[in-house]
Amino acid sequence: MSEFDEAGLIAAAAAYEKALRDDDLAALDLLFAPGARTLRAEGGVAVVGHDEISRFRARRGGAPTRWLRRVHVRWASPTDALTVSETERLDRGRGLQTQLWRRGDDGWRVVAAHVSGAPLTPPLAQVDDAAVWRAGGGPEPLLTGAGTGPLAGVRLAVKDLVAVAGQAVGGGVPRWLEQAPRENASAPVLQTLLDAGAVVAGIAQTDELAFSLMGVNEHYGTPRNTAAPGRVPGGSSSGSAAAVAAGLADLGLGTDTAGSLRVPGSFSALYAWRPTHGVVDASGVLPLAPSFDTVGLLARDAALLADAAGLLLPEELVQRPEALLRSRALLDLADEPTRLAVEAGLTALAVQTGLPVRDLEDDFTAGQAAEWTDAFRTVQAAEAWATDGAFVEANPGALSPSVEARFRAGADLDPGTVARARETVDLTRRRLQTVLRQGFLALPSTATPAPRTDATAAEFEAARGRTLQLSTLASQAGVPALGLPWGRVGELPVGLCLLAPRGADRSLLALLAEVAPPRR
Numbered sequence: 001m002s003e004f005d006e007a008g009l010i011a012a013a014a015a016y017e018k019a020l021r022d023d024d025l026a027a028l029d030l031l032f033a034p035g036a037r038t039l040r041a042e043g044g045v046a047v048v049g050h051d052e053i054s055r056f057r058a059r060r061g062g063a064p065t066r067w068l069r070r071v072h073v074r075w076a077s078p079t080d081a082l083t084v085s086e087t088e089r090l091d092r093g094r095g096l097q098t099q100l101w102r103r104g105d106d107g108w109r110v111v112a113a114h115v116s117g118a119p120l121t122p123p124l125a126q127v128d129d130a131a132v133w134r135a136g137g138g139p140e141p142l143l144t145g146a147g148t149g150p151l152a153g154v155r156l157a158v159k160d161l162v163a164v165a166g167q168a169v170g171g172g173v174p175r176w177l178e179q180a181p182r183e184n185a186s187a188p189v190l191q192t193l194l195d196a197g198a199v200v201a202g203i204a205q206t207d208e209l210a211f212s213l214m215g216v217n218e219h220y221g222t223p224r225n226t227a228a229p230g231r232v233p234g235g236s237s238s239g240s241a242a243a244v245a246a247g248l249a250d251l252g253l254g255t256d257t258a259g260s261l262r263v264p265g266s267f268s269a270l271y272a273w274r275p276t277h278g279v280v281d282a283s284g285v286l287p288l289a290p291s292f293d294t295v296g297l298l299a300r301d302a303a304l305l306a307d308a309a310g311l312l313l314p315e316e317l318v319q320r321p322e323a324l325l326r327s328r329a330l331l332d333l334a335d336e337p338t339r340l341a342v343e344a345g346l347t348a349l350a351v352q353t354g355l356p357v358r359d360l361e362d363d364f365t366a367g368q369a370a371e372w373t374d375a376f377r378t379v380q381a382a383e384a385w386a387t388d389g390a391f392v393e394a395n396p397g398a399l400s401p402s403v404e405a406r407f408r409a410g411a412d413l414d415p416g417t418v419a420r421a422r423e424t425v426d427l428t429r430r431r432l433q434t435v436l437r438q439g440f441l442a443l444p445s446t447a448t449p450a451p452r453t454d455a456t457a458a459e460f461e462a463a464r465g466r467t468l469q470l471s472t473l474a475s476q477a478g479v480p481a482l483g484l485p486w487g488r489v490g491e492l493p494v495g496l497c498l499l500a501p502r503g504a505d506r507s508l509l510a511l512l513a514e515v516a517p518p519r520r
Contacts, residue, residue: 003078005108007356009101010347012108013071013083014354023062029054033102033109042115065090067515068352069486070344079103085348086488090517093117131221132242134160134170134177136202142167143186145194150307152197156190157204157240157249162295163187163284164203171286172206172236174219175398176391187284189295189312190253196311201249204239208403209388210255210288212236213263213464213471214451218400222453227269228492231450232460234264237298241268244298251308252298256481257288258380259445259471261296265483266495267450270298271305272485273509276502277478280312289383291425292376292475302484302516306509316506323358323439324350324498329365333469334444338494341487342444345496348486349442352515357442360435368428369469375424376472381410382418402457425476432477436501440508444470445483445495473499480505482512 012031019027029050032038038050047056066087074082080102087095100112136142141155143164160170163183170177186194194200205220207213215238216222223242225233233242237254241264244252254261256274265272273296280295287293299305324346331339350357384407385392392399392407399407435441447466451459474481480500487494500508 004075004081005078005103006073008103009073009081009083009108010350010357011354012101013351016110017068017351018354020063021065025054025057028057031110032113033104033111037111039112040115041113065517066095067517068348070341070488071347071351072340072344073347081108085351086344088517129221129224130205131217131223132205132239132246132248133202134205134220134239135167136200137243137248138202141199142202143194143200145196145198147197149195149197150311151193151251154193154198154251154304154308155201155249156193156198157202157243157252158190158200159237159240159252159254160203160206161210161255161286162190162253164190164200167203169286170203172208172210172217172220173398175395176209183284185284188281189285192311193251193253193308196308198251198308201243204237204243204249204252206240206254207236207238207260208399209286209407210236210257210260211384211403211406213259213467214460215241215264215267216453216460225268225450228267228450230452231492232267232453232455234267234446234450236260237264241265241270241298244268244270244300247300250299250301250304254296254298255282255285255288256294256296256475257292258376258468258475261298262445262471262474262481262483262495262497263467265298265485266445266487266493266497269485269493270300270483271302271512272445272481272483272495273297273305273309273505274474274481275309275313275505276480279314279503279505287387289380289387291379291383292478301520302512303519306512306516307519309505309509313505316503318506318510319504320507321355321439321500321511323356324353325360325435325439325441326357327360327363327441327443329363329369330443330470330473333366333369333466334447337489338444338446338448338487341489341494342442342496345484345486346442349484349496349515353511355439358439369473371424372428372476373465373469373472375421375428376476377409377468378413378418378421379425381406382413382421383410385410385413402461428473429477432473432479432499433501436479436499440511441499443473443497443499444487445497446470449489449492449494470497478502480508482508484512
């Protein structure tokens with residue numbers, strides 16, 4: 001046993017949450033320290049003594065259902081730990097539980113606890129402007145589906161890379177839109193959701209040809225981030241994220257090449273799913289870098305995201321991971337407030353699922369992260385130029401200078417440089433596959449909270465560069481990734497990201513179902 005028994009404390013907290021959920025009074029009694037000095041306070045009343053706490057618990061008839069979102073642990077000594085748990089209730093209210101745990105010969109026990117509630121989450125702020133929607137977004141759907149099915153009435157914000165029947169694909173660039181034909185049919189991924197009863201609320205704006213992560217579009221503006229006012233929403237699925245965060249849509253259909261779902265999920269407090277590369281049909285969707293492009297989802301409601309994702313996936317064997325894996329090196333790529341917030345989210349996940357948290361024995365290094373990021377950017381640039389270089393050449397000035405520069409970075413890459421970068425990508429893929437045999441890997445979705453909308457170009461590029469070190473790991477390995485919007489830096493959201501082995505999308509979503517309220 002290490003000096004600080006983190007595993008034992010998490011196991012005891014997990015047992016407490018299970019006993020609370022099951023209203024198992026005997027188990028709860030065992031988890032509170034015996035004696036007259038044990039303390040529990042709530043609602044302005046302190047109950048003192050183990051026996052009095054037991055009588056109080058028996059009278060109240062069970063506790064309201066809740067889900068942990070962050071658990072902060074502070075060690076006072078190897079045998080004393082303070083935990084502060086932030087919770088979400090079924091009615092969208094929030095709560096706090098502070099517990100002082102002490103480890104004795106019989107394990108960890110609570111010696112003092114305080115429970116408090118918070119007001120209901122305020123109504124979603126409504127946003128409806130051209131920076132969010134390229135088409136639609138009004139009271140009537142732009143396109144209706146089957147009318148019945150598991151997604152009946154679910155409103156989709158469709159990223160403007162995805163073919164929508166009767167509409168042109170604009171790609172976030174006015175000149176591209178001018179040249180684009182109307183689509184005769186919706187992309188298969190969209191049609192699957194429509195056939196399940198969903199409707200298209202509108203076509204949502206995207207960063208220019210999806211080659212950005214911040215959510216800033218020089219032509220159409222920056223969609224307002226209602227989850228973090230004054231901050232960018234994240235991109236390139238920026239309009240989809242803004243629409244879902246503001247309640248204008250229930251589900252965002254977007255793409256993720258280097259993090260374009262996970263980054264807006266982190267910045268805009270949304271659940272984000274990037275599928276295993278190639279498992280969701282990407283035909284009818286504008287490509288950027290085909291080796292890394294995927295089509296996935298954003299949602300406020302975790303259960304809705306899981307239901308919709310399930311419709312897009314083949315049947316798979318669902319397996320629970322053996323552990324939640326923690327890379328200290330990857331956590332340290334984020335700034336300290338973000339790292340602490342993500343670790344609190346990871347602890348909450350461990351407590352709720354009962355899965356152990358294990359540090360990687362053969363951890364990544366900062367040098368390896370820099371190397372794989374450079375390799376990714378080289379391959380992405382080469383593929384992006386192959387995909388859209390002809391448009392860039394034929395339409396000078398159609399893109400903002402920063403985006404055009406990213407495309408042109410791939411124009412003159414020699415084949416040897418690209419080949420060596422692909423070898424590094426392959427090494428990264430094999431390394432991560434080895435790691436994921438041990439469990440699901442947890443890491444920050446982004447290196448920082450969302451930058452301010454008035455940040456300088458250099459500040460945006462710095463945030464982008466640091467985040468790519470985290471977000472491109474899943475992209476290179478082609479593995480599924482799930483962003484959980486549980487972290488908070490002050491009031492600013494940041495995401496906890498889980499990576500699973502290739503083809504384990506349903507296993508990842510099954511774990512989400514363990515910690516999510518029923519679909520609202």
